[in-house]
Amino acid sequence: MFKKIARTAVFALSVAFSLACTAAEAGTIKIGVEPWLGYGPLWVADQKGFYKQQGLDVELVMFNTDQDMTAALASGKIDLIAAATNTTLITINQGVPVVGVLVLDQSFNADAILSGAKISSIKDLKGRSVAYERGASSELLIHYALKANGMTTADIKPVPMNASDAGLALIAGRVDAAVTYEPYISTALKQGGSYKVLYTASEKPGLISDLLIGTPDWVKAHQKEVAAVIRAWDSAVRFVRENPAEGGAIIAKAVGSSMDEFEPAFKGVRLFDGKENLEILKGEFQDTVQVIGDVMLTTSPGDVKRIVPASELLSLDALKAAEVK
DSSP, rough: OOOOOGGHHHHHHHHHHHHOSSOOSSOEEEEEHHHHHHHHHHHHHTTTTHHHHOOOEEEEEEEEHHHHHHHHHTSSOEEEEEEEEHHHHHHHHOOOOEOOOOOEEHHHHSSSEEEOOOOGGGGGGGTTTTEOOOOOOOHHHHHHHHHTOOGGGGGGGGOOOOOOHHHHHTTTTTSSEEEEETTTHHHHHHTTTTEEEEEEGSTTSSHHHHHHHOOOHHHHHHHHHHHHHHHHHHHHHHHHHHHEEEEEEHHHHHHHHHHHHHHHHHHEEEEEHHHHHHTTTTTTTHHHHHHHHHHHHHTTTTSSSSSOOOOBOOOOOOHHHHOOO
16 A cells, blocks of 8 residues: 554644644645555545535645644644544544544555565564554554564564555565555565565455544534535545546556556455445444454554544544435
8 A cells, every 4th residue: 555643743743633723614625645545536536526526625635654644634734634543543542532434445465564585474574674664554464463473573673664665675675574555565576586475464354444534523513524525435436446447547646556556456455435334334343443452452552552442433423414325
């Protein structure tokens, strides 16, 4: 995934939130995104006019890190952001209240741990250098993989860096393994040699997922606008499914990927339309959040002090009001 607050952001985010007003009262709605395939329908909705059909003026604001994007949300510079579920849990634990209004996607093979020839299993990572982005979905994946194999990050040599740089570090020989996402996975594997996928998010379906989130005050004050964004998203997801070539081209361009890289990468992502949201939010997603919270509570106690209940994490009034079919 081209995507995915760091620990160092705790104080800054808390201060930013305390100073923020409720962002734009009307007019342009600013949505923060990172170049991740799962956020693709947000760009499709823009290019195909689905926001305008809902009477919205939406501006998509690109970021390269979770930290910068979440800080912008907390300070009121943007109204909504697309964020990983685990990032959302960290944000709330850091004292910055946010709520999820929509499940955007889940990653299966599009988030992975890559390695070279000398490493053939997770247990082989013991004592090895592993590049991954702290506080992001990459950290959740490496923690889960290690825990499933009776290990912790104390058994490896963590090398913090952006997920977008991790694959390049592996190719350059600076680390023994890297945790990253598509299309960086495909880019690394194209280099030939002995690079391979060691472990993917498909080992635990739902582990890597994304939400559309906002501050509780903004979401409560803009229920009609949020419902309209959800309807636009729903239209975009259906467009991508019915027009895969055109929809895929829009997404690939937005994330800076060639179609050769995009097509296999996108197969590892599941998008959720409005109706599917209503189904998964009957309890399945909430159960997965519990699993994510359990993993983070035991492996990242510095970030997560408590498991956030679904009643605090989610605000579903706008989804229900959207009346998607």
